[in-house]
C-alpha cells in the first residue's frame with residue numbers, strides 16, 4: 392500500500408473545487424442554507440460537506456470519503472435505483488402534507504422528533520399527520536437524534552406506538568442508553584436504529600457488538616466513503632438503512648451508489664433529501680420520483696456553481712478546511728489515514 396501524496400492531492404482537489412451556498416425550502420436541523428464543496432476527480436464529481444461546526448478530526452473522515460469517491464474504483468452496482476424515504480423535518484403538523492408532496496411515490500416517511508424547543512405533543516401530532524397522509528400501508532420511522540433520556544424515549548415510543556412505527560432512530564445519545572431502552576421496550580415491538588452511535592463513534596461497530604440496536608444507519612461521507620462503509624456493513628451483521636446528511640445531489644450520488652452496491656437492501660434509504668433543497672448543483676437533481684432515486688453519478692452545471700457560489704471568505708474557509716483535514720489524514724496512524732490509503736491500493 393502506497394501512502395498518498397497529500398500535498399499534491401490538496402492542489403488536485405482545490406484546482407477543481409467550488410463552494411456553494413444553497414437555500415433550503417424547509418428549515419432542517421436549524422438550518423435554512425447548506426454550504427458544500429464539490430470537486431471533480433478522475434471518477435467524476437465528488438462532495439465534501441461536513442457541517443460547519445465539525446472540527447477537522449471529525450471532518451477529515453468526510454474528506455477521506457470525498458477523495459475515495461473522486462479517485463477510487465467503485466464496487467459493482469447491483470441495482471440502478473434505490474427506494475427512499477420522505478424526510479419530514481420538525482415542522483408543525485399542518486405543514487406535513489406540504490412536505491410530503493415533495494417526495495412523490497414515497498411510502499416510507501422519516502419524521503424528526505425530540506427537537507430542542509419542541510414538545511412530545513407536537514411530535515405525536517406530526518406523526519399522526521404523517522400517518523393520516525400515508526394511510527395504513529405506509530411505513531413511519533422517527534429520528535430523535537439522541538434527544539431523549541431512556542425514560543423520555545420509553546414514554547414517547549409508547550405515545551407513538553398507536554401510529555405504528557417501523558423503527559426509532561437514535562432515540563437516546565449513548566450505546567448503554569440504547570441497550571437499556573431496548574430491554575425496557577421489548578414488549579412494544581419497536582425496533583431501534585443507531586445513527587450517531589455509528590457515524591460519530593470511534594468504533595462504528597461497537598453499538599452492534601453491544602446488541603444495542605436492531606439496525607444501523609449507514610452514511611457514506613461520515614464513515615470514510617463507499618469502501619469503508621461496505622466493510623462496516625459486512626462486519627456488523629445487522630440490516631442497514633443507507634442515509635445522507637443533507638448533501639447536494641453529488642453527495643447523495645455517493646450514498647445512492649453505496650446503497651446500490653449492497654446485496655441486502657430491504658429498508659428505504661434516507662437519500663431523498665435533495666427534495667429539501669431549493670437549489671442544487673445539477674439540472675437533474677436526485678429528487679425522488681415514484682419513491683426512488685437513480686444511482687447515477689452527477690453532471691454538475693457550471694452555471695449553477697456560479698449562481699450559488701459562496702461568499703469569498705466562506706470559500707477561503709472551506710479551502711483551509713480541506714488543507715486542515717488533509718493534515719489530519721496525513722498523520723501517521725490516524726484511523727482516517729488508514730482508510731484513505733485504500734484510495735491508492
Ligand SMILES: O=C(O)CCC(=O)c1ccccc1C(=O)O
Pocket residue numbers: 420476477478501534536586634635636637660661662663664
Ligand atoms: O435519513 C434521512 O431521511 C435524511 C438524513 C437525515 O435525517 C439527516 C440529515 C442531516 C443530518 C443528520 C441526519 C440524521 O439522520 O440524523
Ligand SMILES: [Mg+2]
Pocket residue numbers: 534536560561586587608
Ligand atoms: Mg439520524
